[in-house]
Amino acid sequence: MTLQWTVEQGIGRLTLHQPPSNTMTMEFFRELQALMREIALLKPLKAIIISGSGRHFSSGADIDELLVSADHQTMLENYRALVLLEQLTIPVISAVRGVCLGSAFELALFSDFRICAADAVLGLPESTFNLMPGLGGIQRAAALTGKAAAIGIILRGDTFPAEDALRMGLVDAVVPKRNLQMISMAFATALPVNFVKADRVICLHKFLKPLHATI
Amino acid sequence: MNPIDNVTFEVLDEIGVICLDNPPANELVIPGFIPVAIFKEWTDSASLKGLIIKGAGKNFSAGGNLDVIFKTADHPDILQSLMRDGLELLKFIRRLEIPIVAAINRVCFGAGLEIALACHIRVASANALLAFPESNQNLMPGMGGTAMLPGFSGFSQSAKMILGGDMINAADAKELGLVDFIAPKDQAFEYALTLMQKMTHGRPVKVITSIMKALKNSSDLSQDEAMAEETKLFCSLALDEAMRRKTSEA
Incomplete structure (x- = not known):
């Protein structure tokens, strides 16, 4: 399995598990899609936290595999996995440490909340190997940070630290590395049972900010 | 007067540079300056991989040149047609499929600011x-200033x-979201050129136009359509x- 799924105190923990950098293979996207369909039918969870196994969130798609097998149908299937994630009525939090690049950043952009450890490094580097983000990263980045900044990060393709991502509005909080899990868990627990996506910003102010300040 | 007298164009290493050339203030003689x-x-x-527009x-x-505006004001159809030319040009700039950066040193007023806002990125x-x-x-x-701002x-x-x-000054403009990057004093063009090189150097033109198309789709199409295109x-x-x-392996 390229992902691990556990439930602790009503909170689903989805872990990208393909050490060392949790590359997202076709297999991963298939498993993700299957899991999302399953979760939609489960008894209600309070929240889902996505993280990476080990030191990194994920270095993104397996480029070699992608170049051999990327047809429109496969890409649409991969995209569907992210859409199913987004359509869950359960709030989804990406807890990011280490690298979070390309498709992995796109996965985080489909979550409701993005909390980063201070050591996180993010980016959409596809253009540096003559590709482009293909799972909605362009649309999501433009919506969050505006077109001008999105053009800059996507065409340059360079990586940037969590603090820069925060300044650009691409992530919601940057916390000390050692507190990432605790804050993500506490935030997930604090979220209202009847969470709706329209309450995103209110939840950030009401729950994440105070946690950030106290822990 | 040939309207193109006041604008120059050159290509620097795959980057096109458009220069508003009517010193000292680079006033636009007519709204559709090109x-x-x-x-x-x-x-x-x-x-061509990108464009920079500077003064x-x-x-x-x-x-704009107010004299021209006031002189043509009593011929509403002429003034309207001049303004339409300007609007068409800005629309064309907005829809370009290679990035266009406005490099803004010092004065950027009125129609000058409208040109800058039509660009994809603004460096001041x-x-x-x-x-x-x-x-x-x-x-x-x-x-289009009132519509874009x-x-x-x-x-x-x-x-x-x-x-x-x-x-407003550059720092306040950045705070308001009108400007994306701040360059040192009088260095907007140099900064824009470096930024443009970082965004385009070594990239096939098709990579650049595909990304720009996808970004344009984010405001032109529904999310589902934009995604399918992406x-x-x-x-x-x-x-x-x-x-x-x-x-390369063979």
């Missing part, structure tokens, strides 16, 4: 000054800036890159 046909001719080259000398542009020097001063002359922005700074700040007619564009690039790798 006929769209000529703009197309300049930018149609298949090897000659110290300033970006102080905007630390000593840049931006304004919509039209209301001081009992006028208003006429080439709220998209950057929201309704209330836009109302204040356009009704007040006051200048994966299509991606697959086409993946195919090219797979071929490229095969060829």
Whole structure:
């Protein structure tokens, strides 16, 4: 399995598990899609936290595999996995440490909340190997940070630290590395049972900010 | 007068540079300062990867020439047609499929600011000054300024800036979202050129135009349509890159 799924105190923990950098293979996207369909039918969870196994969130798609097998149908299937994630009525939090690049950043952009450890490094580097983000990263980045900044990060393709991502509005909080899990868990627990996506910003102010300040 | 007298075009290493050249303030003699046909001719080259628009000398542009406006005002059809040309040009700039950056040193007023807002990215020097001063002359922005500004700074700040007619400095403009990057004093062009090189150097033109198309789709199409287009564009690039790798292995 390229992902691990556990439930602790009503909170689903989805872990990208393909050490060392949790590359997202076709297999991963298939498993993700299957899991999302399953979760939609489960008894209600309070929240889902996505993280990476080990030191990194994920270095993104397996480029070699992608170049051999990327047809429109496969890409649409991969995209569907992210859409199913987004359509869950359960709030989804990406807890990011280490690298979070390309498709992995796109996965985080489909979550409701993005909390980063201070050591996180993010980016959409596809253009540096003559590709482009293909799972909605362009649309999501433009919506969050505006077109001008999105053009800059996507065409340059360079990586940037969590603090820069925060300044650009691409992530919601940057916390000390050692507190990432605790804050993500506490935030997930604090979220209202009847969470709706329209309450995103209110939840950030009401729950994440105070946690950030106290822990 | 040949309207193109006041604008120059050159290509620096795959980057096209458009220069508003009517010193000292680079006033626009007519709103459509470059006929769209000529703009197309300049930018149609298949090897061009980006464009920068700047002003000659110290300033970006102080905007439209009021004498021309007031002289043509009693021929409403002529003035309207002139303004339409300007609007068409800005629309063409917005829809370009290679990135276009406005490099703003010092003065950027009125129609000058409208040009800058039509670009994809704005770099302003630390000593840049931006304004919509039209209301001081009992006028208003006429080439889309009122329509574009709220998209950057929201309704209330836009109302204040356009009704007040006051200048704002580069730092405040960045805070308001009108400007994306701040360059050192008088260095907007150099900064824009470096930024452009980082965004385009070594990238096939198709990668650049695919990304720009996908970004344009984010505001032109519904999310589902934009997404479907994005994966299509991606697959086409993946195919090219797979071929490229095969060829280099052989």
